[in-house]
Amino acid sequence: MYTINPDLQQERDGATFNPYELTIWWDGGTEKHEKRKALEKLFLEDSELKDDLPLSYMSHKQIYENSVRKAVLIAKKLRDLHDVGELSVDTYTALLGGTLGCALLKEGNPLSVHFVMFVPTILGQGTMEQQITWLSKAWELNIIGTYAQTELGHGTFLRGLETRADYDEKTQEFVLNSPTLTAYKWWPGGLGNTANYAVVVAQLLAPFIVQIRDEETHMPVPGVDIGEIGPKLGMKSGNNGYLGFKNVRVPLNHMLMKNQQVLFDGTYIPPKNSALTYGTMMFVRVVLIRDASLALAKASTIAVRYSAVRRQSPIDPNKPEPQIMDHITQQLKLFPQVAKAIVFKANGDIIYDMYAHVSQEIEKGALERLPEMHALSCCLKAVCSADAASGVEVCRLACGGHGYMDCSNFPTLYGMSTAVCTYEGENTVMLLQTARYLVKAYGQAALNPQVQLVPTVAYIKKIIEEPEFVGFDGSSEAIVEAFEYVAANKIRIAYERVEQQRRKGAVPEVATNRCGIEMVQAAELHGRAFLAHTALTEIQALSQKVSPALGEIFQLLLELYLVDACLHGIGDFLRFIKLTQQDVNGLELHFQECLKRLRPNVVALVDGFDLHDRILDSALGAYDGNVYEKIFDAAKKSPLNKEAVNASFQKYLKPLMKSNL
Ligand SMILES: Cc1cc2nc3c(=O)[nH]c(=O)nc-3n(C[C@H](O)[C@H](O)[C@H](O)COP(=O)(O)OP(=O)(O)OC[C@H]3O[C@@H](n4cnc5c(N)ncnc54)[C@H](O)[C@@H]3O)c2cc1C
Numbered sequence: 001m002y003t004i005n006p007d008l009q010q011e012r013d014g015a016t017f018n019p020y021e022l023t024i025w026w027d028g029g030t031e032k033h034e035k036r037k038a039l040e041k042l043f044l045e046d047s048e049l050k051d052d053l054p055l056s057y058m059s060h061k062q063i064y065e066n067s068v069r070k071a072v073l074i075a076k077k078l079r080d081l082h083d084v085g086e087l088s089v090d091t092y093t094a095l096l097g098g099t100l101g102c103a104l105l106k107e108g109n110p111l112s113v114h115f116v117m118f119v120p121t122i123l124g125q126g127t128m129e130q131q132i133t134w135l136s137k138a139w140e141l142n143i144i145g146t147y148a149q150t151e152l153g154h155g156t157f158l159r160g161l162e163t164r165a166d167y168d169e170k171t172q173e174f175v176l177n178s179p180t181l182t183a184y185k186w187w188p189g190g191l192g193n194t195a196n197y198a199v200v201v202a203q204l205l206a207p208f209i210v211q212i213r214d215e216e217t218h219m220p221v222p223g224v225d226i227g228e229i230g231p232k233l234g235m236k237s238g239n240n241g242y243l244g245f246k247n248v249r250v251p252l253n254h255m256l257m258k259n260q261q262v263l264f265d266g267t268y269i270p271p272k273n274s275a276l277t278y279g280t281m282m283f284v285r286v287v288l289i290r291d292a293s294l295a296l297a298k299a300s301t302i303a304v305r306y307s308a309v310r311r312q313s314p315i316d317p318n319k320p321e322p323q324i325m326d327h328i329t330q331q332l333k334l335f336p337q338v339a340k341a342i343v344f345k346a347n348g349d350i351i352y353d354m355y356a357h358v359s360q361e362i363e364k365g366a367l368e369r370l371p372e373m374h375a376l377s378c379c380l381k382a383v384c385s386a387d388a389a390s391g392v393e394v395c396r397l398a399c400g401g402h403g404y405m406d407c408s409n410f411p412t413l414y415g416m417s418t419a420v421c422t423y424e425g426e427n428t429v430m431l432l433q434t435a436r437y438l439v440k441a442y443g444q445a446a447l448n449p450q451v452q453l454v455p456t457v458a459y460i461k462k463i464i465e466e467p468e469f470v471g472f473d474g475s476s477e478a479i480v481e482a483f484e485y486v487a488a489n490k491i492r493i494a495y496e497r498v499e500q501q502r503r504k505g506a507v508p509e510v511a512t513n514r515c516g517i518e519m520v521q522a523a524e525l526h527g528r529a530f531l532a533h534t535a536l537t538e539i540q541a542l543s544q545k546v547s548p549a550l551g552e553i554f555q556l557l558l559e560l561y562l563v564d565a566c567l568h569g570i571g572d573f574l575r576f577i578k579l580t581q582q583d584v585n586g587l588e589l590h591f592q593e594c595l596k597r598l599r600p601n602v603v604a605l606v607d608g609f610d611l612h613d614r615i616l617d618s619a620l621g622a623y624d625g626n627v628y629e630k631i632f633d634a635a636k637k638s639p640l641n642k643e644a645v646n647a648s649f650q651k652y653l654k655p656l657m658k659s660n661l
Pocket residue numbers: 113147148149150153154155156157186187188189235240419422423424425426428429432
């Protein structure tokens with residue numbers, strides 16, 4: 001056990017607020033905080049769930065086998081918690097995708113897709129009868145499922161999926177086939193070697209429950225060709241797989257029929273609203289907004305602590321080398337990431353509540369807010385995951401050479417966070433989906449000023465009613481309002497350009513493709529305006545509820561986030577809002593002032609995220625800050641250090657060196 005690094009201790013002693021208070025907010029209250037701590041103790045102190053050998057030194061096969069061993073232990077512990085009535089949604093999410101789950105299985109859990117996609121799809125798309133048949137087996141892990149939608153040839157364009165499910169009226173069965181190589185399912189998590197069932201999406205975009213492996217022997221069932229897709233940039237133990245079908249028969253009642261049906265005679269009844277079938281994806285996207293905040297919290301904790309400990313390059317030539325955090329450009333890199341972690345967390349909570357509310361309405365048959373929720377979840381998933389992935393990379397760069405070491409944990413953090421930009425809807429495609437919704441909303445408002453727009457797009461009408469934005473004073477309120485003006489104008493431009501294309505004779509799809517750049521920009525700004533608006537209302541309200549010391553920090557983070565976001569999009573602000581040189585100067589100085597004011601509290605802030613050392617898993621970011629000792633300890637684990645001379649010397653190097661080339 002090392003003592004705390006004195007530089008880090010000094011930072012902690014100099015903080016003006018109590019990080020524990022932040023932790024309590026971050027965790028959602030004292031009760032949830034205590035539960036989280038108890039859960040972490042239960043799982044992190046289990047020696048069976050620790051890896052003595054870092055994953056980087058294991059083979060692809062070893063990583064998988066070790067991850068299954070641990071996934072099973074975790075599942076057993078979850079069941080024990082369930083049996084004593086201690087299993088809540090929070091526990092479930094913390095262990096499957098949250099910080100704790102990532103600490104125990106840092107490259108992914110091969111059972112995640114079972115819990116996160118297979119079970120929720122049955123819940124969301126199965127009839128009551130189907131839920132009774134499948135859910136208890138799935139919940140008890142008598143069967144392990146995956147969600148097989150993407151194919152080798154198609155992921156985004158669902159109507160392009162080639163897997164066929166032809167109905168045989170005589171036997172009342174569907175016959176599944178993969179007619180081409182590109183029809184093979186490709187990517188599903190846990191499919192490679194773990195799952196024995198899959199929800200398979202086939203034409204006409206219906207989901208089927210299909211047995212893919214024998215329940216006793218685990219051999220692929222006749223007609224099914226399964227394998228694992230091989231190493232990836234990250235998520236190395238996700239066990240993503242491929243799957244092909246040759247005349248595989250499933251009974252009619254294996255098609256999940258809550259939203260769409262096929263009758264005994266083969267008549268197809270389509271869903272009332274096609275978005276209903278995307279309910280599970282919408283839920284996962286909402287959860288991913290919270291995950292973006294967690295990724296930034298982890299990365300910024302590592303980089304901030306390291307920057308308090310690392311000393312390099314005198315600022316004043318007559319003084320000793322400073323902590324690298326005192327270089328202002330280091331603050332420029334790090335502090336906005338801390339602010340984003342907090343803002344995304346506040347937004348994630350709001351969206352989660354909104355989703356819960358809209359889902360209840362949907363259950364009752366009220367579908368009015370479904371398109372709005374769908375558009376918002378797509379857009380925020382895209383904006384937050386992109387910011388999280390780039391924020392993790394900024395934090396890595398901020399740690400210089402050591403940030404490039406595996407033991408910094410940045411490679412894994414980056415691999416995990418950039419994957420989110422692709423799965424559950426590729427980000428550009430998500431933005432385009434949102435943009436179509438926004439352009440439609442703008443068109444309605446432009447053609448009929450009396451139209452009532454739903455709350456999250458109501459701001460669009462402002463530029464129709466009052467085209468000029470006046471009175472920008474650089475305050476948080478003014479920045480948020482300006483963001484909405486800018487977003488609304490971007491949506492207007494996208495709408496006008498699409499209309500222009502339509503007038504030139506382009507069909508809607510071609511028109512939107514030609515205006516894809518405007519569309520994506522409009523959707524991104526819509527997301528950023530929403531994030532800014534929610535940050536303002538939520539964090540301001542929050543500041544009143546906590547101690548004045550923490551309230552001040554929240555206010556400061558809010559200002560930092562908003563000014564930073566505004567400066568990043570300054571070109572658009574200058575285009576649509578009458579900003580003067582003086583206004584821009586003011587924003588730049590305000591930004592630098594925020595960095596300066598945050599500096600004394602930034603270590604306490606990341607301490608407030610209260611991320612256990614096992615969760616950070618970083619030689620650079622541990623609570624005690626003994627960076628150099630930990631980097632050295634990590635290097636000593638290299639198998640290449642287990643012998644003084646490696647065999648390759650005798651075999652290759654020595655003959656070369658003695659051969660007088
Ligand atoms: C780690 C990971 C886990 C995954 N897990 C699963 C799983 O469990 N189950 C499952 O079924 N799938 C899974 N997937 C697959 C994932 O859902 C798809 O990769 C994703 O939806 C993107 O589809 P794609 O690969 O076909 O990309 P493509 O659609 O081919 O995208 C390639 C490029 O084309 C662009 N593009 C495509 N269409 C359009 C368009 N209409 N307009 C503009 N640009 C466009 C994209 O923006 C992108 O730049 C996983 C993927 C990853 C990386």
